[in-house]
Amino acid sequence: MKTHQAKRVEITIEAIMQSRLTDALKKAGVTGFTVLPVLGGSGRSGAWTRSGEIGRAAGMVQVICIIRPERLNGLLDAAFAVVEKHIGVVSVVDCEVLRAERF
Amino acid sequence: MEEILTLAGNNLLSPIILSFALGVAASLARSDLSVPEAAAKALSIYLLFAIGFKGGVSVAAHGIDIKLGLSLLAGVILSAVLPLVAFALLNVITGLSRLDAAAVAAHYGSISIVTFVAATSVLESSGIASEGYMVAVAAAMEAPAILSALWLISRGGDGRRMDSDLWREILLNGSIVLLVGSFLIGWITGEEGLEEISSFIVAPFKGVLCLFLLDMGLVAGRGLRNGGGVLRPGVLAFGVLMPLIGSAFGLGTGLLLGLSPGGVVLMMVLSASASYIAVPAAMRVALPEANPSIYLTLSLGVTFPFNLTLGIPLYVAVATALTGG
Numbered sequence: 001m002k003t004h005q006a007k008r009v010e011i012t013i014e015a016i017m018q019s020r021l022t023d024a025l026k027k028a029g030v031t032g033f034t035v036l037p038v039l040g041g042s043g044r045s046g047a048w049t050r051s052g053e054i055g056r057a058a059g060m061v062q063v064i065c066i067i068r069p070e071r072l073n074g075l076l077d078a079a080f081a082v083v084e085k086h087i088g089v090v091s092v093v094d095c096e097v098l099r100a101e102r103f
Numbered sequence: 104m105e106e107i108l109t110l111a112g113n114n115l116l117s118p119i120i121l122s123f124a125l126g127v128a129a130s131l132a133r134s135d136l137s138v139p140e141a142a143a144k145a146l147s148i149y150l151l152f153a154i155g156f157k158g159g160v161s162v163a164a165h166g167i168d169i170k171l172g173l174s175l176l177a178g179v180i181l182s183a184v185l186p187l188v189a190f191a192l193l194n195v196i197t198g199l200s201r202l203d204a205a206a207v208a209a210h211y212g213s214i215s216i217v218t219f220v221a222a223t224s225v226l227e228s229s230g231i232a233s234e235g236y237m238v239a240v241a242a243a244m245e246a247p248a249i250l251s252a253l254w255l256i257s258r259g260g261d262g263r264r265m266d267s268d269l270w271r272e273i274l275l276n277g278s279i280v281l282l283v284g285s286f287l288i289g290w291i292t293g294e295e296g297l298e299e300i301s302s303f304i305v306a307p308f309k310g311v312l313c314l315f316l317l318d319m320g321l322v323a324g325r326g327l328r329n330g331g332g333v334l335r336p337g338v339l340a341f342g343v344l345m346p347l348i349g350s351a352f353g354l355g356t357g358l359l360l361g362l363s364p365g366g367v368v369l370m371m372v373l374s375a376s377a378s379y380i381a382v383p384a385a386m387r388v389a390l391p392e393a394n395p396s397i398y399l400t401l402s403l404g405v406t407f408p409f410n411l412t413l414g415i416p417l418y419v420a421v422a423t424a425l426t427g428g
Contacts, residue, residue, distance in 0.1 A: 016387045020268060046329050046396055051137040052318045054147045057383030057395065085391040 004100035007072045008064065011079055012038060013088035015059035021082045022063065028078035032103070033065045043087070060088070066095060068103050110229075111416040117228075119221060120412055122313040126320020127408070131328060138318035146315040147217075148281060153304040153311075154220050154238060155282040159289020160297045161235020170360055171236045174370075177356045178240040181374050182247040185352060186212035189345055190255050196344075197337040199397070205255045206386045206393035210402045211345050212248025213378035214241055216278060217319060218410045222372040224312060225415055226365045231423065233365025237373075242282045244373055246273045249385045256390065269388050276381050316411075323403045330400035338397065342405030346375035350418055358425065367422040368415075375418065376410055377402040 013021055018035060025033055038060040040049030050059050067075055072092065079090060097103060114120060129136040138146075162171070186208035193204040219241050226233055289296065297305075334342075353374030357367030379402045386393055 014387055016272075016384050020388075048329070049325070050140045052143045052322045053140055054143050054318075055380040055384055057380075057387050058399065086387070087391075087395075 001098065003096035003098060004103075005069060006066050006095050006097045006100075006103055007069050008066050008093050008095040009072070009075060009079070010091045010093075011063045011065075011083065011088065012041075012060055012090075013063065013083050014086050015056045015061045017082060017086055017088075018061050018063070021079065024078045024082045025063070025065065025075065028074050029071070030065055030067060030075050030078070032067075033063055036062045036064065038062050043089075066097060066103055068100070110420055111413060114225060114416045115412055117225075118313050119224060119309065119316055123316040123320040123323075123408070123411060126317040126322075127324040127327075128320075130321045130324025133328075137321060138314070143315070143318045146311055146318065147278075149304075149311050150220050150308075150315055151216065151278060151281045152285045153308050154216075154223060155285030156289035156297070156300075156304055158235040158238030159286040159291070160293055161289075162286075163290050163293035165235065167236070170234070170362070171239070173360055174234070174236065174240050174362070174366075175243050177360060177370075178244040178373065179247050181352055181356060182212045182214075182244040183251045184212070185349055185374060186248045186251040186255065188348060188352075189341075190252075192345060192348070193341055197335070197341055199338065201259050202256065202390055202393045203397055205252045206390050207341075207398045207401060208255065209248045209252030209386060210377040210379070210382045210398050211349060211406075212244075212251055213246070213382045214244045214373045215376035215378055215402070215407060215410070216241060216282070216380070217315070218372055218376040218407060218415075219369065220312060221316070221411055222369060222415050222418075224309060225419065226368060229419065231365040231368070231419070232363050233369050234363060237366060237369040238282060238286050240370070241373055242279050242286075245276070245279055245378070245381050248378070249273055249382060249389070252386075253389060269385065272388070273381070273385050276384070278380055319403070319407070323407060326400045327404040330396035330404070333394065333396045334400055334405065338401060339405060342401045343409050346377070346406050346410055346414055350375035350414065350421075354418075354421065354425070357422070364423045364426040367426055368418050371418040371422060372410065372415060375406075375414055377406045379403045379407065 048058055053059060065075060189208040189211040190204055193199055193207060350371040353371035357370035362370060383399055
């Protein structure tokens, strides 16, 4: 099976910023992404969990985009403008995908 | 004084407070007891709907008067002014940065709807009447405090832009929409509407409130466990002093408006409580550099338990003594 090189960008960000981030990604031409709930974790701002929370202030989500390598910089510029001052992590890993025309 | 102690004693031994205490104790003891996020949200939706609906029914039964408009206006003014008082107090007794102080101040101008719900439950148990439209006052007091906090920051030369998304999130956050919406439904359908669904929103109310406060206790305990280190003595003192100062503002306003004893209590509770749903979310967007551990732990871990256990009985005693209720 033929596979194609791609970049997988994982952005873990405060839930309250989710729509701002995905809007920025769409504006940058990123049409495909997946949003996952994050149950909990720990970082510079301390430990946290979604358990029992009723507000969005304490929650995080993960936005995952898989894109062609040449589109990476545009995506990161758009994402950085949103996440710069906020709690979260942005990571990029190499991956391979089937059906390259979809990315 | 004896009356306050009796009321406080009865309040402390109520199922509602003991449920909260259980949650805090379980969390501090690192028990694996937890309420799933979806269940906690469902409980909060139930409570907001029930309290809003019953408030609307009360307005339908008693009619509206000029006091409703004046109370709404007073609520907005209190919400806008209290952050200024809180900010000044924070500057005097804590060493918080301007950003952190403004973020904390916003929480103390806005309101805690759960404290409000708990206070209405105490009033009902004590047979003290209150104005149904205080629910609408609660909704009106959610947002102005956020604007005051941003103004405090802009005065320091650090202008913050309010984008349209933030405006929408502040003015149309789920709690406000549900509270105001159910209030209107209750107002429109009146006693007949209440009769139709009373077995759902009246009888189970206190039981649901107990479960919700169990969850609040778990969250508060967790906050204290994880974020207690950020609460230096001055900050901790603020968490107890500010509700007392806020309640004094609420007391004066309630008396000035000529509210019923229960209405004065609720105005005191609204002024004394600190937000931990709407404002933290707004602060994360508008002031992301402010430390959320400080304002979340202070609001939910210090002021909320204080109001729930000692504050509400104190406010009831003072308001009934001064109104002759």
